[in-house]
Amino acid sequence: MVQSDRHAAACSRFPVADLDLAVEIRHADGDPGLLFAHGFGQTRHAWTGAAMALAEAGCRCVTFDSRGHGESDRVPHGAGYHMDQFADDLLRLAHAQPQPPILVGASMGGLLGMVLAGEIHPSPFRALVLVDITPRWETAGVERILAFMQAHPDGFDNYADAAEQIAAYLPQRRERKSEQQLRPLLREGADGRLRWHWDPALLAGDLVQESERYQPRLQAAAMKISVPVLLLSGARSDVVSRATVDEFLQLVPHAEHVELPHATHMVAGDANDAFTREVVRFVQSLDSLPVGRLAAAVQSQ
Structure with missing residues (x-):
């Protein structure tokens, strides 16, 4: 390390x-x-x-x-x-x-x-x-x-769109996340859309039931x-x-x-x-x- x-x-x-x-x-x-x-x-x-x-x-x-x-x-x-x-x-x-x-x-x-x-x-x-x-x-x-x-499998058009969805999910937060704060949390796909950082397979398998x-x-x-x-x-x-x-x-x-x-x-x-x-x-x-x-x-x- x-x-x-x-x-x-x-x-x-x-x-x-x-x-x-x-x-x-x-x-x-x-x-x-x-x-x-x-x-x-x-x-x-x-x-x-x-x-x-x-x-x-x-x-x-x-x-x-x-x-x-x-x-x-x-x-x-x-x-x-x-x-x-x-x-x-x-x-x-x-x-x-x-x-x-x-x-x-x-x-x-x-x-x-x-x-x-x-x-x-x-x-x-x-x-x-x-x-x-x-x-x-x-x-x-x-x-x-x-x-x-699971709500946005097709991702987001831009960082502002993602910030809006996070704000709706976390209404207790006073400030919306900036593009700089969001960059580590999103990946740009070959189609140009932004998707969350996690592997979709995390949600597709039985991991949740296993927990x-x-x-x-x-x-x-x-x-x-x-x-x-x-x-x-x-x-x-x-x-x-x-x-x-x-x-x-x-x-x-x-x-x-x-x-x-x-x-x-x-x-x-x-x-x-x-x-x-x-x-x-x-x-x-x-x-x-x-x-x-x-x-x-x-x-x-």
Whole structure:
């Protein structure tokens, strides 16, 4: 992996079992190390704001595109995607770090982190930050996400068209995405139309149904998690609810839960400053950094 300074990150390739992942490292010599795993249909760019702030504060921050997402490779045609592949990719990335990292996992990334932390001993992670995800989730919220992902198979005429559709999907966001912000999220096809970065095969196979079948395994794994855990949920989320949070806290009684009042399922995007502050506080509680240094650095951003 290419190692960059704390202010910028060059994209490099990381080989896994059958393909390469796109990976960025900010502040390669920082401590502690944080490994960010995005949600289904997202990219590493979902973490840019938080990763930049935390790297500037002294942390090693690794972000990546999951297989079939962003600039990472897609599986060969017809091969399909499976949850165990994503989990194995994350495990390989964790083992490639200088020390067991703190995993920051949103949605799908958090589910994978729970499985690995509960099933592998010793845990590949020093701690977990789970971002709006629990072993059981609200089906209606997931269906809304999938409906958006499936809504535009023919793509968009231009970036403004895509920005309009995102604004309709995320009405809580005050500002529309610019063309510069959208470029990493869209690909231009041979027909000149812009389509989302993810491989359509992600939606065509049984991966979504497979994730539902994962729930008993997730619950069993959660009960075996021994590392520190912070669950950050959005008060306006339609994926995580009070019931699923309460159930999770029964499974993992040592976990801490913080609800961010203005956030939906897209916690880091909706409330990045509040999200980053909570991650800072949690990292400090692990005695990873001199008290106050990390917080002071983030507050100066």
